[in-house]
Amino acid sequence: MSDHTYKLTELVGSSPDGVESAVNNALARASKSIRNMRWFEVKEVRGHIDEGQVAHWQVTIKVGFTLED
Amino acid sequence: MSDHTYKLTELVGSSPDGVESAVNNALARASKSIRNMRWFEVKEVRGHIDEGQVAHWQVTIKVGFTLED
Amino acid sequence: MSDHTYKLTELVGSSPDGVESAVNNALARASKSIRNMRWFEVKEVRGHIDEGQVAHWQVTIKVGFTLED
Amino acid sequence: MSDHTYKLTELVGSSPDGVESAVNNALARASKSIRNMRWFEVKEVRGHIDEGQVAHWQVTIKVGFTLED
Amino acid sequence: MSDHTYKLTELVGSSPDGVESAVNNALARASKSIRNMRWFEVKEVRGHIDEGQVAHWQVTIKVGFTLED
Amino acid sequence: MSDHTYKLTELVGSSPDGVESAVNNALARASKSIRNMRWFEVKEVRGHIDEGQVAHWQVTIKVGFTLED
Amino acid sequence: MSDHTYKLTELVGSSPDGVESAVNNALARASKSIRNMRWFEVKEVRGHIDEGQVAHWQVTIKVGFTLED
Amino acid sequence: MSDHTYKLTELVGSSPDGVESAVNNALARASKSIRNMRWFEVKEVRGHIDEGQVAHWQVTIKVGFTLED
Amino acid sequence: MSDHTYKLTELVGSSPDGVESAVNNALARASKSIRNMRWFEVKEVRGHIDEGQVAHWQVTIKVGFTLED
Amino acid sequence: MSDHTYKLTELVGSSPDGVESAVNNALARASKSIRNMRWFEVKEVRGHIDEGQVAHWQVTIKVGFTLED
Amino acid sequence: MSDHTYKLTELVGSSPDGVESAVNNALARASKSIRNMRWFEVKEVRGHIDEGQVAHWQVTIKVGFTLED
Amino acid sequence: MSDHTYKLTELVGSSPDGVESAVNNALARASKSIRNMRWFEVKEVRGHIDEGQVAHWQVTIKVGFTLED
Secondary structure (H helix, E strand, O other): OOOOEEEEEEEEEEEOOOHHHHHHHHHHHHOOOOOOEEEEEEEEEEEEEEOOEEEEEEEEEEEEEEEOO | OOOOEEEEEEEEEEEOOOHHHHHHHHHHHHOOOOOOEEEEEEEEEEEEEEOOEEEEEEEEEEEEEEEOO | OOOOOEEEEEEEEEEOOOHHHHHHHHHHHHOOOOOOEEEEEEEEEEEEEEOOEEEEEEEEEEEEEEOOO | OOOOEEEEEEEEEEEOOOHHHHHHHHHHHHOOOOOOEEEEEEEEEEEEEEOOEEEEEEEEEEEEEEEOO | OOOOEEEEEEEEEEEOOOHHHHHHHHHHHHOOOOOOEEEEEEEEEEEEEEOOEEEEEEEEEEEEEEEOO | OOOOEEEEEEEEEEEOOOHHHHHHHHHHHHOOOOOOEEEEEEEEEEEEEEOOEEEEEEEEEEEEEEEOO | OOOOEEEEEEEEEEEOOOHHHHHHHHHHHHOOOOOOEEEEEEEEEEEEEEOOEEEEEEEEEEEEEEEOO | OOOOEEEEEEEEEEEOOOHHHHHHHHHHHHOOOOOOEEEEEEEEEEEEEEOOEEEEEEEEEEEEEEEOO | OOOOOEEEEEEEEEEOOOHHHHHHHHHHHHOOOOOOEEEEEEEEEEEEEEOOEEEEEEEEEEEEEEOOO | OOOOEEEEEEEEEEEOOOHHHHHHHHHHHHOOOOOOEEEEEEEEEEEEEEOOEEEEEEEEEEEEEEEOO | OOOOOEEEEEEEEEEOOOHHHHHHHHHHHHOOOOOOEEEEEEEEEEEEEEOOEEEEEEEEEEEEEEOOO | OOOOEEEEEEEEEEEOOOHHHHHHHHHHHHOOOOOOEEEEEEEEEEEEEEOOEEEEEEEEEEEEEEEOO
């Protein structure tokens, strides 16, 4: 593994259900165009409020994926 | 929307259930006195421990709301 | 309580289920050797990705416990 | 001046014109309800984009004002 | 305690004597209008200089207080 | 809007005129290849100096755009 | 001195009297089990409030000590 | 250019007109005593308020200049 | 140079040999698909440990490259 | 005051007595060569430990002084 | 791997030779008492100067190791 | 040592060879005008890229030196 180069990309996923769901939504969408995603870090958790309730969560993640040779 | 002024207020919500629930508890309490809450950011996630388990979560959020003209 | 000294230790808990579960797993493991854990702060939320899904969450927490006299 | 206590409040001002204008809009709106505003710090500069142009700037400021005795 | 919601407010206290005195001055002034203050964090320590000596200390604190039901 | 996924990209725009102009130059150039840009955040403001004057401003922004389904 | 390895440990000391006293209380307690403490950095200053006064200060320090060969 | 050493100095420039003007004022004043200024970074934007308007902007910059051999 | 727009991309390079080698490995791999790379900043230095030795270094860099007109 | 340019310089003052004393020692020493010092910010508080006690405090401050015309 | 709990410990390693050597010295010393060290992050790079040269490097690392069941 | 005052100055050293060499180049140049340099901290590591290779490293350091009485 020591010779790999990884690229990081930053995504914002949304969900009405919570943090975990927003991250999975972002990964599901990103996996359509990015292969070999390996890890992520949560950078920011925000959300929109509607009538005093969380309408949807927005979670910013940084995703690392392997650049193939 | 470009002429609005927003104010930010910082709250700490608590819940024995988790991050999402602590945020919703803070918003429910704040909506008694603040109208027009629009978005929030999570600033800190902490909690108290009792007998080796999370007793309750404490989530600090910054909430933005519209100042009416 | 004003005369107590606390020590902080940093742990990374893992879980396939989400943030709350990863924190509880870390506390359950740590409580085997640390007594008097009182509070925690979440410092980082990361995770591993397998086939475009979160395989497991990794949550870094700082835990404070009382140093007994 | 050494005995004064100040309070800080955080505001987001908006303007289609730029950073300075967004700050002045926030101060103009806030001065309707806050007296004795003394200084501000810019905490964040963001904006919305419409058709590849900045539609409006959003500047978050922290404002300090004197609490009167 | 797990169901409480707290609000955070940011204050700057001043004193010619030092950090502890500036914090206590801010709390004494704030307690005229805020009830149920529970904890504070020091965010910034600054001061004014006159003739090569500290003329007064200015300490910014974030104060948490309970929102009553 | 709650089901959208956004991607963030980081750009540095330049201008001899100032911060606002540097941001608009970056957006104008980026809009040739990125559709659906929605918001930006200013991350860094720097510049080059020539003969004791600002020769040009360099503003780093993070731009969010919608990933279409 | 160039071949030494140091370990850092994080402590929270408390005192009703102020920052310096809270640090010394933490060091006095820690010196019961840690030898060769060499330096510290203050990471956080917080406190509890009782009836509008600081009840006790809580100062988080990181302490470096020599690992003996 | 690879063998140069640069020194950084930190300045605060002021202007009633805005961010760009405050930076240029600082550079104009500094160029009286510093030669070979090459680049700057904006570190902080603050200002004073008078009667609900920005009275003057204060911009802190870090300036890099070449140390001549 | 004042009219250029740059894009930043984040990469993680690996090497058993050290920081400089990990950065050069990342640049060599990235130069297969990115032209006109101009500068980089080191954002994070990490590594994997095997039998009490550094097995390989992982260095995260942000790379700036010119967007051609 | 709006046309002044200030310069910032960073100092570390030491004292066996505490934070306030270390800051005043630094200012007293600096006032031998710097005129017109106006304000300071505390950037870091550290110290050396001898036999389980604070031997001396080291406080890093940033000092602003007026550049005369 | 998803069920493991890791503990983080912070070390400062020293070497007259450079960053890589200081990290390896810290790991070699730590491996006498810690088993199962898995990864590290560099948190700070400092050093002592003697006669205008680096006398030794001091590198602070955070090391993660597996807590065995 | 407890009564000394130190001053910090920020330098950027360059080298085609790597981090250690860039720091030593900065110190060698600075020692022509600054006496009694005692320690440094690395604040930033950057570099220029030429044809997909690091052309030279640029390391920003903060250097502490004793102000003589």
